[in-house]
Amino acid sequence: MCPESKSLVSDKKSPWILAVEDSATDMYLLQRVLEETPKPPQIIQAPDGERAIQLLRDLAANHETLPDLIVIDLNLPRVDGYQVLAHLRSDKAFQEIPIVAMTSSQAEGDRRRALAGGADAYFVKPMDIASYRQLPGAMDDARRVRLTKVTPLFQGK
Numbered sequence: 153m154c155p156e157s158k159s160l161v162s163d164k165k166s167p168w169i170l171a172v173e174d175s176a177t178d179m180y181l182l183q184r185v186l187e188e189t190p191k192p193p194q195i196i197q198a199p200d201g202e203r204a205i206q207l208l209r210d211l212a213a214n215h216e217t218l219p220d221l222i223v224i225d226l227n228l229p230r231v232d233g234y235q236v237l238a239h240l241r242s243d244k245a246f247q248e249i250p251i252v253a254m255t256s257s258q259a260e261g262d263r264r265r266a267l268a269g270g271a272d273a274y275f276v277k278p279m280d281i282a283s284y285r286q287l288p289g290a291m292d293d294a295r296r297v298r299l300t301k302v303t304p305l306f307q308g309k
Contacts, residue, residue, distance in 0.1 A: 166191070166194055167191065167194070168219055168220060169193045169219055169221045170197075170198060170208070170222045171197050171198070171222075171223045172197075172204040172228065173198075173199070173228075173254070174229055181284045184281060184284070185285055185287050186287075193220065199229075200228050200229045200230040200231060201224075201230060201233060201236040204224070205239055212246070218245070218246070220249075220250075221250045221251070221252065221295065222240070222250070222251045222252070223251075223275075223291070224237065224251060224252070224253055226254070226255040226257070226262065227255060227257075233253060233255070234269055237253070237266065237269040238270070240270065250272045250273075250297070250298035252275055252287075252290050252291055252294045253266035253271035253273070253274050254275045254276075256276065258276050272295075272297040272298045273290045273294035273297065
């Protein structure tokens with residue numbers, strides 16, 4: 153079992169987010185912004201893509217609660233964010249989880265690649281806390297997008 157998954161046994165009644173992020177500064181800003189929301193989620197960090205995949209596999213194998221949302225840096229060591237996206241979207245166990253791709257790249261090609269690869273929202277990392285406060289909006293967008301992708305438009309009775 154991945155060491156990070158042992159720490160997930162805490163209160164699962166509140167929502168939680170998996171942050172796949174290798175930067176201590178970006179993790180700090182992410183935590184600060186989410187602490188300001190009305191219902192701050194628990195945040196679990198995976199410092200690279202390989203650990204994120206292993207953590208999610210462990211959770212699924214042990215029938216543990218999966219994250220309500222994943223925030224993933226695209227430029228990660230070992231296994232990059234694009235590879236993690238491909239893995240998550242190819243595995244049925246993780247297809248319903250909304251994912252926000254978070255990166256410093258403003259390149260339109262990177263945005264298109266992340267969204268085509270399965271991200272539900274794309275957030276460019278700002279340099280200050282004030283701009284970071286837009287992240288919860290991107291998270292809400294990701295949830296709405298994922299809901300429309302996994303819920304049929306018309307459901308028969």
